Amino acid sequence: xxxxxxxxxxxxxxxxxSRARWFDLxxxxxxxxxxxxxxxxxxxxxxxxxxxxxxxxxxxVRETAGHPVVVAHHPGPTGTxxxxxxxxxxxxxxxxxxxxxxxxxxxxxxVDGRVVARxxxxxxxxxxxxxxxxxxxxxxxGGPPCRVSVLVExxxxxxxxxxxxxxxxxxxxxxADIAVVSDTNMWDxxxxxxSTRLRGMxxxxxxxxxxxxxxxxxxxxxxxLNPINLLTRILGDLKDEGGExxxxxxxxxxxxxxxxxxAQWDALQFNEAAFLGGVGLSVPAGExxxxxxxxxxxxxxxxxxxxxxxxxGEGSKTVIPSQAHAKVSFRLVPGQSPTKVLAGLRxxxxxxxxxxxxxxxxxxxxxxxxxxxxxxxxxxxxxxxLEAVFGRAPVLMGCGGSIPVVSSMKTILGLDSLLVGFGLxxxxxxxxxxxxxxxxxxxxxxxxxxxxxALSKVQAR
Amino acid sequence: xxxxxxxxxxxxxxxxxSRARWFDLxxxxxxxxxxxxxxxxxxxxxxxxxxxxxxxxxxxVRETAGHPVVVAHHPGPTGTxxxxxxxxxxxxxxxxxxxxxxxxxxxxxxVDGRVVARxxxxxxxxxxxxxxxxxxxxxxxGGPPCRVSVLVExxxxxxxxxxxxxxxxxxxxxxADIAVVSDTNMWDxxxxxxSTRLRGMxxxxxxxxxxxxxxxxxxxxxxxLNPINLLTRILGDLKDEGGExxxxxxxxxxxxxxxxxxAQWDALQFNEAAFLGGVGLSVPAGExxxxxxxxxxxxxxxxxxxxxxxxxGEGSKTVIPSQAHAKVSFRLVPGQSPTKVLAGLRxxxxxxxxxxxxxxxxxxxxxxxxxxxxxxxxxxxxxxxLEAVFGRAPVLMGCGGSIPVVSSMKTILGLDSLLVGFGLxxxxxxxxxxxxxxxxxxxxxxxxxxxxxALSKVQAR
Numbered sequence: 001x002x003x004x005x006x007x008x009x010x011x012x013x014x015x016x017x018s019r020a021r022w023f024d025l026x027x028x029x030x031x032x033x034x035x036x037x038x039x040x041x042x043x044x045x046x047x048x049x050x051x052x053x054x055x056x057x058x059x060x061v062r063e064t065a066g067h068p069v070v071v072a073h074h075p076g077p078t079g080t081x082x083x084x085x086x087x088x089x090x091x092x093x094x095x096x097x098x099x100x101x102x103x104x105x106x107x108x109x110x111v112d113g114r115v116v117a118r119x120x121x122x123x124x125x126x127x128x129x130x131x132x133x134x135x136x137x138x139x140x141x142g143g144p145p146c147r148v149s150v151l152v153e154x155x156x157x158x159x160x161x162x163x164x165x166x167x168x169x170x171x172x173x174x175x176a177d178i179a180v181v182s183d184t185n186m187w188d189x190x191x192x193x194x195s196t197r198l199r200g201m202x203x204x205x206x207x208x209x210x211x212x213x214x215x216x217x218x219x220x221x222x223x224x225l226n227p228i229n230l231l232t233r234i235l236g237d238l239k240d241e242g243g244e245x246x247x248x249x250x251x252x253x254x255x256x257x258x259x260x261x262x263a264q265w266d267a268l269q270f271n272e273a274a275f276l277g278g279v280g281l282s283v284p285a286g287e288x289x290x291x292x293x294x295x296x297x298x299x300x301x302x303x304x305x306x307x308x309x310x311x312x313g314e315g316s317k318t319v320i321p322s323q324a325h326a327k328v329s330f331r332l333v334p335g336q337s338p339t340k341v342l343a344g345l346r347x348x349x350x351x352x353x354x355x356x357x358x359x360x361x362x363x364x365x366x367x368x369x370x371x372x373x374x375x376x377x378x379x380x381x382x383x384x385x386l387e388a389v390f391g392r393a394p395v396l397m398g399c400g401g402s403i404p405v406v407s408s409m410k411t412i413l414g415l416d417s418l419l420v421g422f423g424l425x426x427x428x429x430x431x432x433x434x435x436x437x438x439x440x441x442x443x444x445x446x447x448x449x450x451x452x453x454a455l456s457k458v459q460a461r
Numbered sequence: 462x463x464x465x466x467x468x469x470x471x472x473x474x475x476x477x478x479s480r481a482r483w484f485d486l487x488x489x490x491x492x493x494x495x496x497x498x499x500x501x502x503x504x505x506x507x508x509x510x511x512x513x514x515x516x517x518x519x520x521x522v523r524e525t526a527g528h529p530v531v532v533a534h535h536p537g538p539t540g541t542x543x544x545x546x547x548x549x550x551x552x553x554x555x556x557x558x559x560x561x562x563x564x565x566x567x568x569x570x571x572v573d574g575r576v577v578a579r580x581x582x583x584x585x586x587x588x589x590x591x592x593x594x595x596x597x598x599x600x601x602x603g604g605p606p607c608r609v610s611v612l613v614e615x616x617x618x619x620x621x622x623x624x625x626x627x628x629x630x631x632x633x634x635x636x637a638d639i640a641v642v643s644d645t646n647m648w649d650x651x652x653x654x655x656s657t658r659l660r661g662m663x664x665x666x667x668x669x670x671x672x673x674x675x676x677x678x679x680x681x682x683x684x685x686l687n688p689i690n691l692l693t694r695i696l697g698d699l700k701d702e703g704g705e706x707x708x709x710x711x712x713x714x715x716x717x718x719x720x721x722x723x724a725q726w727d728a729l730q731f732n733e734a735a736f737l738g739g740v741g742l743s744v745p746a747g748e749x750x751x752x753x754x755x756x757x758x759x760x761x762x763x764x765x766x767x768x769x770x771x772x773x774g775e776g777s778k779t780v781i782p783s784q785a786h787a788k789v790s791f792r793l794v795p796g797q798s799p800t801k802v803l804a805g806l807r808x809x810x811x812x813x814x815x816x817x818x819x820x821x822x823x824x825x826x827x828x829x830x831x832x833x834x835x836x837x838x839x840x841x842x843x844x845x846x847l848e849a850v851f852g853r854a855p856v857l858m859g860c861g862g863s864i865p866v867v868s869s870m871k872t873i874l875g876l877d878s879l880l881v882g883f884g885l886x887x888x889x890x891x892x893x894x895x896x897x898x899x900x901x902x903x904x905x906x907x908x909x910x911x912x913x914x915a916l917s918k919v920q921a922r
Contacts, residue, residue, distance in 0.1 A: 158776075159776070159777070199679065199682075201779075203777045203779070210742065211740040211742050212740055213740060213741075216862070216891075217762070217764050217766060217790060217792065218660065218792065218863060219757075219861055219862060219886075220757075220861075221660075221747075221757070221762040221764055221792050222747035222748070222757045222760055222762045222792070222861065223733060223736065223745050223753060223756055223757055224737065224740065224746055225742060225746035226746070226764050226765060228765035228767070228768050229696070229699070229700065229764065229765050231693070231768075232692070232693040232696035232697040232699075232765060232768070232787075233696075233700075234697070235690070235693035236693040236694040236695070236696065236697020236698060237697060239690065239694075272684060275684065276684060276685065279672040279673055279674060279681070279685065280674075280817075281671065281686060281817045282816065282817055283686070283815055283816050283817045284684050285684065285685055285687070285815065286683035287683070292684060295683035296680075296681075296682075296683045296684055299683055301682040301683050302690075303678050303682055303687050303689075303690065304689035304690050304693060304770075304771065305678060305689075305771050305772050305777070305779060305781070306770065306771035306772035306773045306778070306782075307692075307693070307768050307769065307770050307773070307785070308768065308770075308773040309767065309768050309769075310765065310766050310767035310768060310788065311766050311767035312767045312768075312769040312786070312788075315619075315620070315825055316664045316766070316790070316825040316826055317767070317788075318662075318664070318790060318862075318863075319766050319767070320764055320766070321766075321767075324768070326689075327771065327772055327777065329678060329777070329779060331678065331679065331682050331683070354744055354746065355743065355744050356742045356743055356744045364776055364777040399679070400679045400680055400681075400682055400683060401680060401779075402779075430677075
């Protein structure tokens with residue numbers, strides 16, 4: 001068998017070539033949200049497929065109702081042993097507002113050890129870390145050290161809306177032993193991390209209608225129902241002053257944090273004052289009596305992400321509008337059912353609705369929280385691999401965000417995910433001047449080279 | 462002295478000429494809110510000034526920081542006796558959306574006894590009722606039967622923002638015994654009305670700021686303050702379930718409705734079910750335990766007229782925004798001080814504001830409620846004049862709306878107002894296809910002819 005150091009030596013000798021391929025992908029403006037870029041999305045899919053074909057994979061571009069999915073397979077040296085499914089996405093967020101970029105978003109530049117471009121890290125850069133690792137395994141050893149499948153989608157930034165159906169239709173083909181996902185961050189620039197938890201999500205839009213037209217507040221004020229007042233009353237009731245969410249039954253399936261995990265997170269000595277200070281805040285606003293990391297990683301939330309209704313222009317208009325709207329989302333923890341939370345939300349609203357008001361609740365996103373136990377053999381294998389690259393052990397951290405595809409792979413394919421990403425908190429993901437540190441990129445490649453070696457030796461359950 | 466019937470006969474003989482003059486004024490697109498129409502506003506002022514000059518007034522167009530004001534005076538037959546100040550405004554609301562008009566807004570048409578045009582009633586049509594009455598008094602008797610001054614402004618639809626300063630600078634010139642204002646409605650198409658109450662107004666914009674930029678709800682949810690959640694909490698607290706406003710001290714200066722007035726209003730047998738049914742509602746939403754007319758005319762309100770913040774586009778965006786905004790207005794009753802209510806609102810908000818949130822409260826309108834006692838000699842004189850025209854006594858009604866200029870004339874000039882208007886509830890004021898019934902217009906002229914006669918005989922206090 002090829003020694004992993006041979007593969008690492010090859011990668012080290014070809015840093016420029018790796019960066020050139022990464023730049024090639026970054027130059028394709030594969031903005032999934034913008035229909036004029038549909039052709040670019042397909043171009044990015046073709047580019048990824050060609051890369052995989054070059055390194056010995058059976059690689060195909062597969063159609064969906066939206067942008068295509070790249071699926072590829074490699075049997076590994078023996079056709080047996082662990083089967084890894086690498087997941088990534090080739091689509092990116094819109095680059096707007098363009099005027100805030102210091103260089104054109106689809107012309108990557110290397111400045112002070114950082115590559116600046118839309119998608120630099122999310123998720124083209126991260127995807128390239130494992131794609132390059134697979135390339136060097138191919139060049140050094142003729143292929144990966146175990147069976148590998150690849151799934152690279154083009155709609156992650158628009159909610160992976162066609163992916164669940166695709167996973168269901170291709171479940172047999174895609175079912176592996178573990179999904180490997182690089183779409184998360186490190187603990188800090190020198191410390192790798194494995195994310196063992198993701199929060200789930202219920203994202204809704206609440207539309208309240210009262211009168212059949214806008215009314216004059218002088219003529220109707222004191223008699224007619226005001227749907228904005230009503231909406232603020234409902235949303236204002238959502239949480240008490242201590243930050244507890246007041247939907248009946250909301251916490252029924254929220255588990256207490258295990259003492260061991262609490263101790264582990266406490267040991268991280270997360271500096272919430274610095275975290276909040278960076279955005280101009282000073283006082284934690286979540287549930288009182290919980291630690292910062294518990295609130296961020298292991299407690300559910302209820303946030304109004306948007307609200308609108310009535311007159312919002314300059315000056316004054318004395319209107320009692322007919323409608324009011326809000327986007328309300330809940331971050332959920334493993335154990336909570338988005339469906340049950342939605343039912344609770346509906347009951348909560350209806351209980352506060354006068355006869356004259358109608359409510360419509362639209363659902364834009366539903367996913368369950370994810371938890372991978374830290375004694376998983378995949379994590380046990382990944383830890384020393386990362387330690388060997390970084391010179392320090394990875395932090396087993398939670399993640400307050402949601403990656404719906406990880407939930408889908410669990411629900412539909414029965415697959416746990418190993419979440420190892422190389423982003424940093426200051427990467428400006430989804431913002432102008434998105435960047436990825438070259439050091440993170442290169443250590444990401446090396447980490448995946450070592451993890452492929454380590455994971456290939458896991459005894460699949 | 463000229464008999465009032467001579468004046469009425471002249472008016473009756475010249476209906477077409479009256480209408481033609483009214484149409485001339487309607488053809489001037491004097492939209493005060495739209496800077497390109499500044500010239501049209503001045504043209505309307507000049508037109509009004511010329512009308513007044515034609516009928517014997519010393520009439521001038523006076524500059525302000527905005528659109529000009531027309532001021533005119535006539536000494537009457539003796540230079541003594543009651544001094545009336547007629548108030549009107551020549552500016553109109555923007556006509557948009559144009560596509561909803563059945564005919565061009567500035568090309569008046571007579572259809573089924575109604576004149577359709579922007580400003581048909583508000584306030585060009587109403588202003589023309591007394592301007593025509595003054596014309597016929599001039600033609601029949603050489604001038605009005607008592608001393609008359611005229612004030613026609615061009616910024617009523619944008620909050621009369623330069624009028625208070627103008628009134629202060631010209632107080633001596635404008636101080637009269639009573640202001641006569643036609644900018645209100647009749648009780649119904651056959652029943653005239655005198656409005657004896659107007660609600661006051663405090664119109665604010667509340668801007669709440671938390672973090673110094675928009676945040677990702679996955680990264681920050683559970684730690685960072687959400688200003689929309691906070692705003693909904695504050696606004697949701699404004700009223701209890703029974704509709705009572707919870708700002709401490711808010712009702713301190715709200716008087717109980719006098720029993721006589723309550724009995725008078727009860728006798729009107731206002732049909733709230735029909736009133737609400739017309740706009741698709743069925744359940745009164747104001748304070749419980751109060752009659753409809755009391756809630757509409759004699760109780761204060763708190764309405765959120767607009768709200769916005771965060772993501773309001775299609776689909777979802779998991780943002781915790783940095784800011785949230787609302788337009789919040791209060792209809793006030795006579796006795797309540799807008800300044801005191803504003804201070805109470807500020808305290809109410811600040812008491813609910815965490816350390817990390819900043820609030821800015823902008824004030825767009827402040828006016829006091831107005832009450833004219835029904836035993837006022839001016840009302841006593843106007844009642845039989847209106848009864849003579851309509852064949853039925855006028856209703857002494859309240860008005861839930863606010864006319865800030867009436868408050869200004871009271872505060873700055875010490876003037877009570879006699880509020881007699883000829884609009885109907887279905888006139889589509891501020892909406893497309895604004896109209897004024899020709900019958901209302903003509904009976905308005907006759908009413909003002911008779912009221913001039915009656916008011917000229919009042920013994921000024």
